[in-house]
Amino acid sequence: MKRFDTRSAPIAAGAIVVMCLGVAACGSNAATKTDLPPMGTTGVEAWLTAGSYKHWSCESAIHMSRAPSPHGFNRICSNTEISSNAIGTGNWPIDAAAVKELYATMDGTTLVGYAVYLKTKADSAAGANWYWYERVPVDSMAAPHDAVGVVADGMGTSGPALSICVGCHNAAGSDGVHTPSAGGRDQVYTPVH
Numbered sequence: 001m002k003r004f005d006t007r008s009a010p011i012a013a014g015a016i017v018v019m020c021l022g023v024a025a026c027g028s029n030a031a032t033k034t035d036l037p038p039m040g041t042t043g044v045e046a047w048l049t050a051g052s053y054k055h056w057s058c059e060s061a062i063h064m065s066r067a068p069s070p071h072g073f074n075r076i077c078s079n080t081e082i083s084s085n086a087i088g089t090g091n092w093p094i095d096a097a098a099v100k101e102l103y104a105t106m107d108g109t110t111l112v113g114y115a116v117y118l119k120t121k122a123d124s125a126a127g128a129n130w131y132w133y134e135r136v137p138v139d140s141m142a143a144p145h146d147a148v149g150v151v152a153d154g155m156g157t158s159g160p161a162l163s164i165c166v167g168c169h170n171a172a173g174s175d176g177v178h179t180p181s182a183g184g185r186d187q188v189y190t191p192v193h
């Protein structure tokens with residue numbers, strides 16, 4: 001027994017070291033990455049369904065969209081990069097992100113889509129350095145979309161992300177008409193805190 005114990009000890013210790021290295025290697029990155037929306041329909045839809053954004057700062061109730069929003073009944077969640085700077089004046093830091101849950105009705109029984117964005121660089125470049133995603137019901141008349149309801153899925157450099165999302169969000173905070181909520185600026189209309 002004694003010989004067996006002595007022999008197996010280094011093996012067990014070795015196994016633990018390998019395990020810890022594995023966890024440390026993935027762990028530190030994973031903690032940040034799971035909290036940020038991945039880019040691309042498949043990844044972002046899976047991330048939305050998993051619901052980690054629900055731990056961000058979320059509005060307490062669904063509301064009709066505030067002008068000039070075309071988003072309908074919704075509830076907004078902002079991540080800490082936004083919520084901790086909500087009442088400020090500077091541009092948002094890299095990794096600023098928000099999710100807007102879209103509902104068919106005010107009572108929130110049916111979640112019908114999402115709008116999401118993520119700031120990918122410290123400089124917004126007038127919306128170009130943000131990733132934009134939105135999916136609406138396939139029968140929605142509110143915005144042009146593809147066969148599965150995707151309105152935009154890409155950086156704000158081209159396509160619907162530029163013409164639709166940046167086309168309006170670039171005016172956030174520019175004047176009273178484009179400040180539906182306190183602190184709205186730098187592509188963000190309603191910072192939740």
Ligand code: HEC
Nearest residue numbers: 065066068069098100115116133134152165168188189190
């Ligand atoms: C005509 C203007 C307009 C267009 C077009 C528009 N939005 Fe918005 N969006 C708004 C306004 C205004 C709000 C805040 C609404 C509120 O507080 O109810 C908003 C809110 C949001 C939010 C929640 C965080 C925030 O900034 O308030 C996200 C995310 C979002 N929009 C993403 C998108 C995406 C993605 C697109 C393109 C598919 C898009 N929006 C197109 C005006 C617009």
